[in-house]
Amino acid sequence: MIEMHVRKQLEGVNGPITLNCQLHINSGEFAALFGQSGAGKTTLLRMLAGLTTPDEGFIRVNGESWFDSLQKINLKPQQRRSGYVFQDQALFPHLSVRENLAFALPKQGNACIIDELLAMTGLTGLQQRRPETLSGGQRQRVALARALARQPSVLLLDEPLSALDSDTRLNLQDEIRQLHKTLGITALMVTHDLPEVFKLADKVFVLDNGMIRRTGHPAAVFAERRGDGRMHLPAEVLENHTDGITHTVTVLIGNQIVRILAGDDATALRSGDRIMLQPKTFSPMLSKLH
Amino acid sequence: MNYDWQPLLLTVQLAAVTTAILIVLGIPLAAWIAHSRARVKPLIETLVSLPLVLPPSVLGFYLLLAFSPQHALGAELRDHLNLSLVFSFEGLVVGSVLFSLPFMVQPVQSGFQGLPPSLAEAAYTLGKSRLYTYMKVLLPNIRPALLAGIVLSFAHTVGEFGVVLMIGGNIPGVTRVASIAIYDEVESLNYGAAHFHAAVLLLLSFTVLLAVYILNKRLQPFRRLV
DSSP, rough: OOOEEEEEEEEEETEEEEEEEEEOOOOOEEEEEOTTTTHHHHHHHHHHHHHSSSSSSEEEETTEEEEEETEEEOOOOSSSSSSEEEETTTTTTOOHHHHHHHHOOOOOOOTTHHHHHHTTTTGGGGSSSSSGSSSSSHHHHHHHHHHHOOOSSEEESSSSSTOOOHHHHHHHHHHHHHHHHOOOOOOEEEOOHHHHHHHHHHHHEEEEETTEEEEEOOHHHHHHHOOOOOEEEEEEEEEEESSSSSSEEEEEEEEEEEEEEEGGGGTTTTTTEEEEEEOOOSSSEEEEEE | OOOOOHHHHHHHHHHHHHHHHHHHHHHHHHHHHOOOOOOOOOHHHHHHHHHHSSSSHHHHHHHHHHHHSSHHHHHHHHHHHOOTTSSSSSHHHHHHHHHHHHHHHHHHHHHHHSSSHHHHHHHHHHTHHHHHHHHIIIGGGGHHHHHHHHHHHHHHHOOOHHHHHHHOOTTTTOOOHHHHHHHHHHTTHHHHHHHHHHHHHHHHHHHHHHHHHHHHHHHHHGSSSO
């Protein structure tokens, strides 16, 4: 279980912002931190890992205090049992895949876990390779396995899939989902990809300008309704073409491109907009996501 | 003709000792400069880089004054450590260390700065101490920079003239290194001996640098990820 309430003054791209966030994540839950870049997502994750120090507040994981400004507690990153997957993977270039994982073991660590993790992430055949000889997806698997090798109490993922092509991305999302199910570890993932939130997260925190605006199940947060028996597909607008009366909106659903005819309600849609797609009797209805 | 190997041996000896001391002092200093946000950092950087722009004779002159027994530092060293740094091999070592410091610090510093910060942070989150991370993650990943620093320090000490002349003088077997010997031989119109020293220095420098570039090319693929 992660409980945190932290405050920090940040120098953002558009001037100073105050990060002021309260998070509660239950044991075994997969949570997502969603928001635009510069909203403070990565900073929050770094605070959990002990790589950035909050100005004030507290961080408690499974009842253990990792940071508390009142009691002057601030555990070093080494003392916090967190598995951190960096956006750039941060694999050690001079070590093989296996050595990268073994690096995470404590001195009297049991090497069995390395073999287990290699097998789980499908890296057994690549264990002697150097990171530079691997593909982006394989490198990300190594980073994930290495973060888990220390048997952390929380898994922190900083946009781990953002640099991958969409097929690899979808495969890895499935693998992360599976791995999370198997290990039952509490996880927090930073992402700005909506479909990813839907696919992986039990809970989402929407971060905007340093504040958490909404919290809850992704479907409840983004579509404001759930359980009405209808299909909801998160999608991204690629192109909105109008001939004056009707709009032809090209959208990306997962890795499928679909062209949809829409009326006046599509006027405001621009490429890059996140939308929710609901099929109606004859044609799908589009509604813009908040 | 009988060649005198003494100055060349002394040169190599001086360069080796200087480089060894610079490995111990210069690499941690480079790491500190690369990662520090201390206010005194610009001052330290300036002091480290000074030998790059100062004429060697300026450094040599001040060291000569500082080390002379008439001055406080020189007197202290003589009285308490029984050490005379003027016109002695030890003095040459101190002068060379100061003079070659930027050649060790600067490549290693930019090596450290070229590493993504996430590399060290990843090691910390995996439970490893700062020292362990420095030894096992940072140093192995700046091997080309380390090699460059070591070779440049060595080569620069071999090529030293002004500082050595000022604080070492020209004592055969003690402070008479090859570069001084060449000057000395030319002055006494002994061109044969000058040629010998000069040719050996040229060959030595050429071989060392060539070896570095070949080695560096081999170490290169290593940096692709960094």
